[in-house]
Amino acid sequence: MGSALKKLPKKSGTFLSELVPFTNALFRERIREQFAALCYRVRADSGRFEVLLVTSRDSGRWIIPKGWPMAGKKPHEVAAIEAFEEAGVRGKAxxxxxxxxxxxxxxxxxxxxxxxxxxxxxxxxxxxxxxREKGQRLTEWVSCVEAARRVREPELKGLFLSMQRVVFS
Known part of the structure; x- marks a missing residue:
């Protein structure tokens, strides 16, 4: 990897400001691929639509279950596997x-x-x-708006804010 991908201090500002040193790498270096599950449910007792957040193991920031590609598995299958391993939930991806x-x-x-x-x-x-990862992460069911508030990545915020419309269309 190029020198642009050196370790940065943990707390260097906003997410977008952290990307600045990686501008060249984003356009020239190999971008790694991962697959994630945006887990949701409609509560039977209240009819409330909720999404699941988990904490990362290293920094404790709020994220969604995700992982690297797996040989012989399709992306949606990897997402479902990661949802179970990281949050203990099963469902249809x-x-x-x-x-x-x-x-x-x-x-x-x-x-x-x-x-x-x-x-x-x-x-x-x-x-x-x-x-598998019980005790290594926190999990919490929240509204889409609350999930968007908690995650750092702007594009993920947008997915949370648009997903309820997609699910019910």
């Missing part, structure tokens, strides 16, 4: 992506690399008490 967002992934070696995340809606039908 849509094959067609809802959209995409970009972010800077901090690798184990401290290097930060640009990632493009393909997001699939996942209609949650079951929550499990035992799952």
């Amino acid at each position: 849509k094959k067609k992506p809802l959209g995409y967002f970009t972010y800077l992934k901090t690798l184990d070696n401290g290097q930060r690399v640009p990632c493009c995340v393909q997001v699939h809606l996942l209609n949650v039908k079951e929550s499990c008490d035992v799952f």
Whole structure:
């Protein structure tokens, strides 16, 4: 990787200001691909539409379940697997992506690399008490507006704010 992808301080300002040093890398270097599940439910008791947020293991920021491509798995299948491993939820993931967002992934070696995340809606039908990353993350069901307020990535904020219209259309 090029020198533009060096480690930055953890708290360097807004998300967009953090992207500035990576401008060249975003256009010239390989952007890694990930697949995510934007998990939602309609509560039976109140009819309230909610989305699921999880915290990242490293920084504790609010995100959605996501992961790297898996051999032999389609993107929506990877999204469903990640939703179960990270949040203990199962459901039907849509094959067609809802959209995409970009972010800077901090690798184990401290290097930060640009990632493009393909997001699939996942209609949650079951929550499990035992799952791979239980105890490593917090999970919380919130409104789309609250989810947009909590996440850092502008494109992900936009997906939250538009998704309720997409789900019910």
